[in-house]
Amino acid sequence: MAVPKRRTSRAGGPASGRVPTATGHVLVVCGTGPCDDRMLAHTVDALSGVVRGGRHSILVRSGCTAGPVACLVRGRGPMVAVQPCDAHQRPAGPATRVGPLRSVADVDALVTWLRDGTGRLPDHLLAVQHTLNAATRN
Template structure:
């Protein structure tokens, strides 16, 4: 139960959405794809999706370049059980390793990632409030 009296469902997996737009393409693409595939395969109910930019053209062209992910926790029926979070931009092999470990951990709590990998998520949420 949460502090608000709601029953919290446990994440059994997640959907990982990898942006393949030009702002997200870098030399990290191959190692990132390999790490994401491994992490998703280790999850009972994980799924990896590649797509174009989900942020829109203005946000895509004005943000820092580097791979960006969207992660949506799900239950055993692949139903969403929490908010989707934006992760990135990823800049280095240690960033890829941190994201892989975070996904394998199965908690999908953005606070468990290094601060620089939460930049886009914070900026997107701040823009909504403006």
């Protein structure tokens, strides 16, 4: 007996229009410019543990994710773009830029937030995200 093909909308989501449930994350770590500092190796190691512990997460190391202006004004430390995704690595919510991660405590806060899926990140880790959001509204 053939299994019926699942209908999808033009955007690739379920035909019902429901937002896919996040079951993992795509984690994009910047490794260039001010992001490439003493915390980068610790950040990549900690996030690798998150990815290994989950079924549907991916870790990517890339160039700048915030843009050159944000890099000039934010100071040193890795930035991580966090995109919640479903079991097929399709976006399941808006991406969030986290950082700069300047201490082990900052990295631990991000790891806890990713693993628990609840709670709130410290405001200083979302400062660049808030600045970029405000810039797009102005």
